[in-house]
Amino acid sequence: MSEKPSLSSELTDRSTPLEVKVDQILRVEAASDILPFYNPCQDAILVDASSGLGGVFDGVGGTKRAEIASATATETIGNYYAGASEPTDLEAAKELLYFALVRADEQIKAVASTLNLPEVPQTTAAVAKLWRDPASGDYKLLAASSGDSRV
Numbered sequence: 001m002s003e004k005p006s007l008s009s010e011l012t013d014r015s016t017p018l019e020v021k022v023d024q025i026l027r028v029e030a031a032s033d034i035l036p037f038y039n040p041c042q043d044a045i046l047v048d049a050s051s052g053l054g055g056v057f058d059g060v061g062g063t064k065r066a067e068i069a070s071a072t073a074t075e076t077i078g079n080y081y082a083g084a085s086e087p088t089d090l091e092a093a094k095e096l097l098y099f100a101l102v103r104a105d106e107q108i109k110a111v112a113s114t115l116n117l118p119e120v121p122q123t124t125a126a127v128a129k130l131w132r133d134p135a136s137g138d139y140k141l142l143a144a145s146s147g148d149s150r151v
Contacts, residue, residue, distance in 0.1 A: 126151045
């Protein structure tokens with residue numbers, strides 16, 4: 001049974017950075033200022049050290065319930081990767097990342113419908129995947145974004 005990715009729908013306080021080591025070649029840290037006028041926090045992070053997957057999701061403040069969009073995207077992308085086989089070539093790795101974001105968008109719309117929300121909440125996304133080419137052993141950092149968040 002594979003271990004479920006470490007998912008977090010809330011960012012940590014700047015004084016307590018999240019630190020994860022991926023095969024001792026990459027150190028990941030995340031921190032955010034939780035501002036008092038954003039309650040609940042509309043941002044979310046995804047860190048899965050075992051697969052080299054990470055993302056930042058910035059709920060769009062102009063939409064109601066943006067925290068639902070960022071949390072749903074975080075969980076959906078993490079679960080999408082957890083259920084997928086590791087790609088054996090670069091094109092398949094790129095495709096997996098692309099379809100993880102597409103699936104997150106579909107899931108946000110489904111959740112909005114299920115909750116009968118008057119509008120679909122929105123989030124930006126910046127996702128990165130450290131992928132190791134099984135043929136050469138080389139690492140490549142794949143990145144994808146949606147909205148005005150960039151990797």
